[in-house]
Amino acid sequence: EVQLVESGGGLVQPGGSLRLSCAASGFTFSTYAMSWVRQAPGKGLEWVSGINSGDSNRGYADSVKGRFTISRDNAKNTLYLQMNNLKPEDTAVYYCAKYHNMWFNGYLELWGQGTLVTVSS
Numbered sequence: 001e002v003q004l005v006e007s008g009g010g011l012v013q014p015g016g017s018l019r020l021s022c023a024a025s026g027f028t029f030s031t032y033a034m035s036w037v038r039q040a041p042g043k044g045l046e047w048v049s050g051i052n053s054g055d056s057n058r059g060y061a062d063s064v065k066g067r068f069t070i071s072r073d074n075a076k077n078t079l080y081l082q083m084n085n086l087k088p089e090d091t092a093v094y095y096c097a098k099y100h101n102m103w104f105n106g107y108l109e110l111w112g113q114g115t116l117v118t119v120s121s
Contacts, residue, residue: 001025001026002025002026002027002110003024003025003026003110003112004022004023004024004096004097004098004110004111004112005022005023005025005096005112005113006020006021006022006094006095006096006112006113006114006115007020007021007022007023007115008020008021008115009094009115009116009117009118010116010117010118011118011120012086012117012118012119013086013119013120013121014086014087014088014119014120014121015085015086016086016119017082017083017084017085017086018083018086018117019080019081019082019083020036020080020081020083020094020096020115020117021078021079021080022034022036022078022079022080022081022096022112023077023078024077024078024079024096024098025077027098027110029072029074029077030053030074031053031102032053032098032099032100032101032102033050033051033052033053033098033099033101033102033103033104033106034050034051034070034072034079034096034097034098034099034104035047035048035049035050035051035096035097035098035099035104035108036048036049036050036070036079036081036094036095036096036097037094037095037097037108037111038090038092038093038094038095038117039092039093039095039114040089040091040092041091041092043092046061046063046092047061048060048061048064048068048081048094049061049064049068049070049081050070050099050104051070051071051072051079051104052102052103052104053102053103054102055071055072055074057104058070059104063089064083064090067083067084067085067086068081068082068083068084069081069082069084070082079096081094083117086117086119087119088119088120089119090117090119091117091118091119091120092116092117093114093115093116093117094114094115094116094117095111095112095113095114096111096112097110097111097112098110098111
């Protein structure tokens with residue numbers, strides 16, 4: 001089965017850090033660009049970050065630039081999101097998603113179930 005499974009979410013205090021993971025299966029992970037997208041309570045989807053298939057280029061939303069880092073381990077078919085200096089407004093369900101090609105400028109065709117991140121004191 002082609003799928004993405006997120007993990008690593010939880011409750012963290014403002015200023016803290018958290019690392020999310022996304023396990024991919026059912027397709028050639030190393031061939032595709034990947035992304036993290038989030039949805040805050042009562043709000044729409046927000047693109048957070050993207051990484052190309054070869055791990056040579058990365059992109060970030062202005063809201064997380066300088067605080068979040070996207071990375072991938074193609075040998076382990078796993079995508080990561082390191083989140084530092086977390087703020088209450090980062091509270092959201094975080095989704096791992098797959099692009100339709102090797103670059104993160106296309107459309108997202110596969111999504112995981114999401115993992116909840118709650119930033120609160």
